[in-house]
Amino acid sequence: MSKYDDASWHYGGDFPQELPEKNGATHTGMFLNWCIHKGLISDDLRKDYEEQIEQLKRREITGAEFIMDAMDGKLSEYDLNAMGNAFAQDYYKDETDFGNRFSSFADDYVNLFDTKAEENDYEYETFYHIEDTYENYDLMKQIIDYRFEEWKEYKNLN
Numbered sequence: 001m002s003k004y005d006d007a008s009w010h011y012g013g014d015f016p017q018e019l020p021e022k023n024g025a026t027h028t029g030m031f032l033n034w035c036i037h038k039g040l041i042s043d044d045l046r047k048d049y050e051e052q053i054e055q056l057k058r059r060e061i062t063g064a065e066f067i068m069d070a071m072d073g074k075l076s077e078y079d080l081n082a083m084g085n086a087f088a089q090d091y092y093k094d095e096t097d098f099g100n101r102f103s104s105f106a107d108d109y110v111n112l113f114d115t116k117a118e119e120n121d122y123e124y125e126t127f128y129h130i131e132d133t134y135e136n137y138d139l140m141k142q143i144i145d146y147r148f149e150e151w152k153e154y155k156n157l158n
Contacts, residue, residue, distance in 0.1 A: 004028075004092050007073030010128065019128055022068050026132040027109050028075050029063025030140045031092055036063075037141075038148070040084030064132045086155070091147055102150050108143045 010024030035041055036053055046053065052070045055061045067073055077085050090098035092105045099107070113130045116139065117123050124130055152158050 003074055003076045004088055005075045007068060016126055016128055021073075022064050022132065023128045025064040025067045025073055026062075026128070026130055027106070029065070029067045029132065030109070030137050031063070031088075031105060031144070032067055032075055032079070033063030033137055034141055034144045035080060035084050035088075038084075040080055040087065042079055042081050042084075045079045059134055062132050062134070063137065087148060087151055090151060090154075091144075098151060098154055102147065102154070105144070105147075108147065109140060112139060112143055 005025075005028040007021060007024035007028065011021045015024060032041075033056060036056060041053075049066075049070045052061065052066055056063065056066050061069075067075060071079070077088075080088055090096050093099070094104055094106060096104070099105075103111075109130075110127060113124060113136070130136060
């Protein structure tokens with residue numbers, strides 16, 4: 001099994017002690033939330049977590065809460081369908097041809113929230129201090145939507 005991300009990779013080491021472990025999954029949760037709304041998740045994930053997915057769609061829980069509570073903080077190839085995995089392989093993973101030509105998820109995430117903070121005369125202490133809110137998800141969703149369209153062109157899927 002290939003894991004794309006695991007919150008435990010983040011909340012070890014130099015993770016800020018004052019933050020909840022959930023903050024190690026904020027970025028992954030935003031990506032998974034987007035995948036759910038685009039229909040890019042596996043049938044197994046859809047069946048196993050139908051109730052939580054509906055809660056997510058109603059914005060009663062965030063993607064990070066979903067990943068931490070339902071998925072033990074992990075996002076893997078088993079959670080996405082074929083198109084979702086193809087996109088995640090090129091965009092979510094670091095140092096890919098697509099990411100180098102256009103941008104990676106991590107770069108987009110950091111650049112978006114650094115820009116937002118700067119516009120508000122603020123600076124995030126770390127990547128993990130970015131708030132797990134639907135306001136932030138809605139901003140990131142726009143970027144992922146754009147990258148997905150670029151990716152489809154890149155892959156000649158249009």
